[in-house]
Amino acid sequence: MNNITSEKLQEWSKAGHRTIMGETLYMLAQERDNVVVSTADLTPTARLTKIRDDFPERFFDVGIAEQNLIDFTAGLSVEGLLPFAVDMAAIVPMRCAEQMRVSMAYMNLNAKVISIEAGVRFGPLGNTHYAMDDIAVVRTMPNFTILCPADPLSVHKAIIAAADHEGPVYIRLTGGPGFPVIYKEDFDFQIGKAIELKEGKDVAFISTGCQLAETVAAAEALEAKGISSRVIDMHTVKPLDKDILDSVFAENKLIITVEEHSSVGGLGSAVAEYKAGFSNTPRQIIASLGDKFQEVGDHKYITTNAGLKAPALAALAEANL
Numbered sequence: 001m002n003n004i005t006s007e008k009l010q011e012w013s014k015a016g017h018r019t020i021m022g023e024t025l026y027m028l029a030q031e032r033d034n035v036v037v038s039t040a041d042l043t044p045t046a047r048l049t050k051i052r053d054d055f056p057e058r059f060f061d062v063g064i065a066e067q068n069l070i071d072f073t074a075g076l077s078v079e080g081l082l083p084f085a086v087d088m089a090a091i092v093p094m095r096c097a098e099q100m101r102v103s104m105a106y107m108n109l110n111a112k113v114i115s116i117e118a119g120v121r122f123g124p125l126g127n128t129h130y131a132m133d134d135i136a137v138v139r140t141m142p143n144f145t146i147l148c149p150a151d152p153l154s155v156h157k158a159i160i161a162a163a164d165h166e167g168p169v170y171i172r173l174t175g176g177p178g179f180p181v182i183y184k185e186d187f188d189f190q191i192g193k194a195i196e197l198k199e200g201k202d203v204a205f206i207s208t209g210c211q212l213a214e215t216v217a218a219a220e221a222l223e224a225k226g227i228s229s230r231v232i233d234m235h236t237v238k239p240l241d242k243d244i245l246d247s248v249f250a251e252n253k254l255i256i257t258v259e260e261h262s263s264v265g266g267l268g269s270a271v272a273e274y275k276a277g278f279s280n281t282p283r284q285i286i287a288s289l290g291d292k293f294q295e296v297g298d299h300k301y302i303t304t305n306a307g308l309k310a311p312a313l314a315a316l317a318e319a320n321l
Contacts (some may be wrong), residue, residue, distance in 0.1 A: 004156060006184065012152035013181050017173040018116055020155045022047030025084060028163055029055050035163070036076050038062060039086045040069040046086045046116055066091050070099035070113070077104075077111040082163060089115035089131030089172060090122070093138050104168040105141040112162045114171045118148075119209065119260030120289065121176055123298040131172075132289050136265025138170045139238055145191060146238040148172045148259075148267075150212035151182040154235060157189035165191055174260055175210035176299065182212060182233075194241035200230035203317040204252035204282075206245075208234045208267045211258045211303075217310035222317055229317070237267050245274055248282070254321055255284040258313065260303065263288040285320060287313060 012020045029035045029051055037051050038060040052059045062069050069085050070092070076083035085092070092115055093100050104111050115134060122129035138144050145165060149158040155173060162169040187195065197212075198219055207215040212233050219229035230252060232244060248255060255275075257268035268286030275281050289306050303309060307316065 004153065009152050009181050009184065012156075013179050014177060016176040016179050017152075017155050018045070018047045020152050021086070021114060021116065021159065021173060022050065024156045024159045025086075026051050026054075028160070029058060032082065032163070034080070034082045036060070036081045036083045037086065038069060038073055038076070038083060040064055040066045042087060042116075048086065067096050067099050070096045071103050073111050073113070074099075074103035074107065074109055077109040082110065082112075084112045084114055086114045086116065088129070089118035089134050090129045093134055093170065097137055100138070100144075100168075101141050105143045108143045109168055110166055112169045112171065114159070114173065116173050118172045118174045120294055120302045121174060121299055123302070124296060126296045127293045130294060132262045132294075133265065134172060135237055135259075135261050135267065136269070139265060139270065143168055144238065145169045145236065146172065147191065147235060148174070148209040148237055149235055150207070150209055150233050151175065152179055153181070153183040153187075154189060154233075157187075158235065161189055161191050172209065179210065180213040182216065189235070192236050192239045192241060194244045195233040195235065196230070196244065197233055198229065198231040200228040201251060201253070202228040202321055203254045203256060204230040204232065204248045205256050205258060205313070205317075206232045206234050206248070206267070206271060207258040208237055209260055211260050211308055214308060214310045214313060215258050218313035218317065221310060221314040225318070227318065227321065234267060237270055240270055240274060242274060245271065249275065249278055252282050254317060255282050256287055256313065256317055257284065258287045258308065260308065261288055263291050283320065285316065287316060
């Protein structure tokens with residue numbers, strides 16, 4: 001696990017995705033001289049102060065200028081560096097869509113964008129700080145790869161995989177303090193290759209991001225009732241793992257996609273778009289934040305209202321089989 005111990009996983013679980021990201025980028029900066037990190041006035045918030053202090057020549061804070069952040073990051077890539085731009089998911093990519101499309105996607109540059117606090121993680125700060133549409137925005141951009149890791153170790157491995165991948169990558173981070181550990185041991189993280197956590201013939205749960213923990217719990221509850229439940233971690237939303245989807249279409253009775261995102265343009269839409277080319281496929285239900293602005297509240301309150309907790313997901317499956 002790149003020397004990631006079980007103790008480190010527990011530490012990361014308590015801290016949440018910002019700390020995991022900051023420490024992983026620091027490791028990359030130590031190992032690779034071409035790694036450069038930039039942000040837009042989020043240096044302490046994004047846990048980047050150690051990189052700033054120890055690698056000042058490879059760290060840039062452009063201030064509250066997110067569009068400039070993206071163009072600046074693209075320029076670093078043109079100069080042969082391996083840049084990571086870090087910002088809030090509620091701002092990037094929405095405010096920077098044109099810059100990401102033209103400066104990164106169109107140029108097919110080897111540049112990475114990491115968005116923190118995706119979904120409704122910012123809770124009481126309200127809908128201006130929720131990122132419910134970011135996957136949808138980036139999915140429309142050719143050449144972009146989209147990664148949505150599900151737990152502490154997969155966040156670490158996704159960032160490393162992005163560094164090894166040639167081309168623009170958008171990494172969507174969810175999972176605050178108390179981030180559940182799903183992968184307790186090293187595993188093979190491959191871009192575009194989903195991970196089947198559990199086999200099952202009745203319902204197939206296909207999840208992305210931190211909702212995977214709720215999906216696993218829902219599957220366990222269904223198994224106790226004799227309902228065979230499959231669980232798939234679709235950590236790469238673009239490109240989708242079509243091989244595993246082919247298997248789901250052929251073997252399962254019901255598909256439930258689970259995501260902390262709008263019902264429009266996210267994982268559920270991506271699966272449905274691929275499924276549209278087949279006949280006689282299972283019914284698909286999109287469990288998501290819906291196509292609406294949210295009632296303001298903390299993360300648990302919002303996701304509970306949206307039906308994204310394990311009991312609701314299990315009941316949804318049971319009612320539709």
